[in-house]
Amino acid sequence: MKRRHLIQAGSAAFGLSIAGVPLHTLAQSKKGVVNVLVQPEPPGLMMGIVQNGPTQLISGNIYEGLLRYNEKLEPQPQLATSWTVSEDRKTYVFKLKPNVKWHDGKPFTSADVVFSCDVFLRKTHARFRASLEQVESIKALDSLTVEFKLKQPFGPFMGIFENGTMPMVPKHVYEGTDFLTNPANATPIGTGPLKFKEWVKGSYIQLVANEQYHVAGAVTVGSVYFHVIPDAASRAAAFESGKVDIAPGGTVEYFDVGRLAKLPGTSVTTKGWEFFAPHSWLWINNRTAPMNNVKFRQAVWTAIDREAMAKIAWYGFAKPATGPFNSHIAFASDDVAKYPRDLNKAKKLLAESGYKGETIRLLPLPYGESWQRQAEIVRQNLTQAGIKIETVATDVAGWNQRCSEWDFDLAFTYVYQYGDPALGVSRNYTSSNIAKGSPFNNVAGYVNPKVDELFAAGAKESDPAKRKAIYAEVQKILVDEVPVAWLHEINFPTLYRNKIQNVVSSGIGLNDSLGRVTLA
Amino acid sequence: MKRLQFMSVRLLQGLLALLLIATVNFMLVRAAPGDPVSIMAGEAGASDPQFVAQLRQQFGLDQPLPTQLANYLGHVLQLDLGYSYRQQQPVVDLILDRMPATLLLTGTAFVLSLVFGVSLGALASRHAGRAVDSVITVVALVFYATPLYWLAMMAVLVFTVQLDWLPAFGFFTVGADLHGLAKVLDIGQHLLLPALTLALFYMAVYARMTRAAMLEVAQMDFVKTARAKGVPPGRIQRKHILRNALLPVVTLAGIQAGGMIGGAVLTETVFAWPGIGRLMFDALMQRDYSLLLGCFLFTAAMAVLFNLITDFVYTMVDPRIELS
Numbered sequence: 001m002k003r004r005h006l007i008q009a010g011s012a013a014f015g016l017s018i019a020g021v022p023l024h025t026l027a028q029s030k031k032g033v034v035n036v037l038v039q040p041e042p043p044g045l046m047m048g049i050v051q052n053g054p055t056q057l058i059s060g061n062i063y064e065g066l067l068r069y070n071e072k073l074e075p076q077p078q079l080a081t082s083w084t085v086s087e088d089r090k091t092y093v094f095k096l097k098p099n100v101k102w103h104d105g106k107p108f109t110s111a112d113v114v115f116s117c118d119v120f121l122r123k124t125h126a127r128f129r130a131s132l133e134q135v136e137s138i139k140a141l142d143s144l145t146v147e148f149k150l151k152q153p154f155g156p157f158m159g160i161f162e163n164g165t166m167p168m169v170p171k172h173v174y175e176g177t178d179f180l181t182n183p184a185n186a187t188p189i190g191t192g193p194l195k196f197k198e199w200v201k202g203s204y205i206q207l208v209a210n211e212q213y214h215v216a217g218a219v220t221v222g223s224v225y226f227h228v229i230p231d232a233a234s235r236a237a238a239f240e241s242g243k244v245d246i247a248p249g250g251t252v253e254y255f256d257v258g259r260l261a262k263l264p265g266t267s268v269t270t271k272g273w274e275f276f277a278p279h280s281w282l283w284i285n286n287r288t289a290p291m292n293n294v295k296f297r298q299a300v301w302t303a304i305d306r307e308a309m310a311k312i313a314w315y316g317f318a319k320p321a322t323g324p325f326n327s328h329i330a331f332a333s334d335d336v337a338k339y340p341r342d343l344n345k346a347k348k349l350l351a352e353s354g355y356k357g358e359t360i361r362l363l364p365l366p367y368g369e370s371w372q373r374q375a376e377i378v379r380q381n382l383t384q385a386g387i388k389i390e391t392v393a394t395d396v397a398g399w400n401q402r403c404s405e406w407d408f409d410l411a412f413t414y415v416y417q418y419g420d421p422a423l424g425v426s427r428n429y430t431s432s433n434i435a436k437g438s439p440f441n442n443v444a445g446y447v448n449p450k451v452d453e454l455f456a457a458g459a460k461e462s463d464p465a466k467r468k469a470i471y472a473e474v475q476k477i478l479v480d481e482v483p484v485a486w487l488h489e490i491n492f493p494t495l496y497r498n499k500i501q502n503v504v505s506s507g508i509g510l511n512d513s514l515g516r517v518t519l520a
Numbered sequence: 521m522k523r524l525q526f527m528s529v530r531l532l533q534g535l536l537a538l539l540l541i542a543t544v545n546f547m548l549v550r551a552a553p554g555d556p557v558s559i560m561a562g563e564a565g566a567s568d569p570q571f572v573a574q575l576r577q578q579f580g581l582d583q584p585l586p587t588q589l590a591n592y593l594g595h596v597l598q599l600d601l602g603y604s605y606r607q608q609q610p611v612v613d614l615i616l617d618r619m620p621a622t623l624l625l626t627g628t629a630f631v632l633s634l635v636f637g638v639s640l641g642a643l644a645s646r647h648a649g650r651a652v653d654s655v656i657t658v659v660a661l662v663f664y665a666t667p668l669y670w671l672a673m674m675a676v677l678v679f680t681v682q683l684d685w686l687p688a689f690g691f692f693t694v695g696a697d698l699h700g701l702a703k704v705l706d707i708g709q710h711l712l713l714p715a716l717t718l719a720l721f722y723m724a725v726y727a728r729m730t731r732a733a734m735l736e737v738a739q740m741d742f743v744k745t746a747r748a749k750g751v752p753p754g755r756i757q758r759k760h761i762l763r764n765a766l767l768p769v770v771t772l773a774g775i776q777a778g779g780m781i782g783g784a785v786l787t788e789t790v791f792a793w794p795g796i797g798r799l800m801f802d803a804l805m806q807r808d809y810s811l812l813l814g815c816f817l818f819t820a821a822m823a824v825l826f827n828l829i830t831d832f833v834y835t836m837v838d839p840r841i842e843l844s
Binding site: 033035040041043044050051052053126127129130180181185186200201202203204206223225227228229230231233234237238240241243394395396397398399400401402404415416427435437438439440 | 553560563566569574606608618676681691694799
């Protein structure tokens with residue numbers, strides 16, 4: 001018995017005689033408990049309103065979408081049990097699962113689906129709103145049947161029903177209220193396997209098993225605690241000391257992942273990010289010289305040693321990207337020009353571009369050590385090629401501001417691709433998506449009518465073979481023109497104790513798997 | 521009467537200073553790049569103009585800056601610190617929620633550092649030049665020179681990860697559902713490392729300061745006189761030397777006490793202690809303007825208050841000092 005346990009047992013026993021706390025409550029309450037790290041603390045848990053990473057990690061187990069997706073991103077039944085698609089690919093009819101209850105006991109029906117999509121999310125969810133543009137009407141045919149009518153066929157339509165894009169929210173709670181300020185946002189109510197229990201700000205968030213969950217026997221854990229620990233080294237120590245069972249991707253620094261994965265009874269997996277397919281690149285501000293010259297952009301991309309970065313900054317948890325499509329998303333093609341690191345070629349391209357030694361401002365992404373090291377490597381690579389680089393130091397707010405207001409020459413970023421090019425790729429390269437105020441649209445200001453046309457055609461097309469041909473062409477053009485310098489497909493590692501099984505059971509990973517884990 | 525007059529003048533000065541601080545803070549915070557809306561849009565991974573406009577309006581950021589400043593000062597004068605839209609809670613509630621944890625941590629550290637620091641300093645001065653003095657001086661110097669966060673990290677690695685004696689993070693054992701004495705013990709275990717880490721630096725400062733001041737006072741004529749009168753050495757140390765040497769310590773203790781609310785950011789971060797320092801740091805990173813300004817104002821008010829208290833303590837330690 002370790003000293004710590006002695007102290008614990010001692011204090012509990014002491015408490016027994018003084019305050020009447022039975023010793024065994026300590027052991028009992030540990031049963032069926034999973035401790036997870038979360039970083040940073042989410043701003044809110046109402047998933048229809050807040051969609052940042054930590055919120056999805058936690059609330060994805062409270063709220064559900066009509067469908068789930070497996071690792072190959074194939075749709076699986078969840079709140080909808082079956083669906084039919086019309087011949088013209090414009091009408092989708094979903095049959096809902098009967099006898100599903102909200103956490104407050106009210107029944108879940110087609111009225112909730114119509115309210116969620118047509119009223120609530122239309123007002124609050126920017127990414128869903130973009131897809132909603134394609135939808136003509138959403139109707140409840142009966143209490144368990146919902147019909148979506150599209151204005152025109154929309155290739156990725158079956159891919160937008162997961163809970164991050166289309167979380168079902170309870171109509172009886174929100175109808176007729178101001179959604180953003182509704183006090184119910186503090187106590188989220190969904191249909192998922194876990195229920196909200198308690199949020200002690202700055203400390204932890206507790207979810208408990210939903211005993212009424214509509215998949216019988218699916219929930220075997222009692223409680224899941226999400227611990228807020230602001231310092232990366234302390235998070236690593238918390239995992240190492242066994243106080244925490246799961247460290248989701250990004251919660252511990254990459255240089256710690258390898259070490260922690262070697263602890264006895266510990267595993268690491270990179271699964272569960274297939275839907276998000278995080279893709280990193282260097283924004284190149286196409287609006288100004290010398291970045292408006294394709295040769296200069298090619299020189300930048302050729303000068304960067306992405307293999308070394310994957311090894312040194314990412315400890316192998318990244319794969320050099322070959323172009324705008326992450327290989328996990330549909331229609332990714334490898335049939336494009338290649339830009340292996342070649343300093344001489346970079347210098348030659350640079351000379352041809354007419355670059356005269358202007359200072360180029362490089363904006364790192366302040367998301368931790370790996371990003372910092374990556375920026376240092378790029379700075380060194382570009383300097384070697386003869387580009388004069390000035391690094392601009394800033395915090396997250398400053399990065400957001402500069403990207404959104406186009407105040408940069410080169411800027412690091414990473415973006416989720418959401419399974420389909422029409423959802424997560426075209427937004428970064430089409431000219432209709434150039435607008436100040438967002439760091440996630442076409443920030444580089446790249447304009448090519450042919451690319452616009454191909455992306456539009458790809459979204460409208462529903463024949464996979466034709467879509468494949470369209471996207472293969474667009475990838476070729478983009479890789480030739482290098483609107484941005486693609487860096488890596490990032491494979492976020494999830495660290496976990498082997499006593500927890502079934503840690504990742506979908507293409508969005510922990511976000512909707514935590515309620516389904518089992519304890520050995 | 522004199523005291524009352526002094527009090528009211530100082531209070532008025534303090535309030536004016538606070539209002540000035542509030543204004544300067546407002547300007548400074550707005551000078552930083554980015555705003556809460558761009559942060560939230562960035563975190564969402566997607567945004568469109570409607571989303572941004574909606575949030576700006578909700579946060580009141582669509583108003584001209586002078587109007588926002590006037591609104592803010594108006595609310596501050598009514599003791600209303602505003603509402604954190606990011607956290608969906610009134611700022612006062614957020615601060616008061618975190619207050620007990622911070623006060624427990626900084627208060628414990630304050631008492632520890634003062635008691636041990638002054639005792640060690642007195643001990644060292646009494647044995648000046650001998651082994652005890654050397655040990656105390658060297659140890660104090662080491663803690664004085666060691667960065668706080670490094671010390672904290674090492675403490676976690678040794679006592680939590682390697683030895684497994686103490687909990688790694690937080691305020692209490694989450695989910696243990698302890699009550700009564702068991703809960704007190706549990707919090708005590710969690711408190712130990714952060715409080716010690718925070719206390720060590722000030723302990724070193726007090727020890728060095730007390731030692732130096734006592735050695736200086738020990739050379740003075742009245743001490744020689746006391747000795748010549750045959751006053752016992754222990755009594756000379758306590759009544760004549762220590763009391764006269766305490767003034768600089770009181771000054772520094774006043775500063776430490778004034779920083780009790782917001783001065784533990786690093787310690788709170790490393791040990792995941794849910795206090796105000798972290799609240800403030802998060803608010804800064806997230807540009808949560810109202811919360812950040814609320815925290816600033818709160819810490820400023822504490823500093824003003826403890827300045828006042830320090831002045832009173834001076835008169836108690838040294839009756840020759842008058843309030844005027």
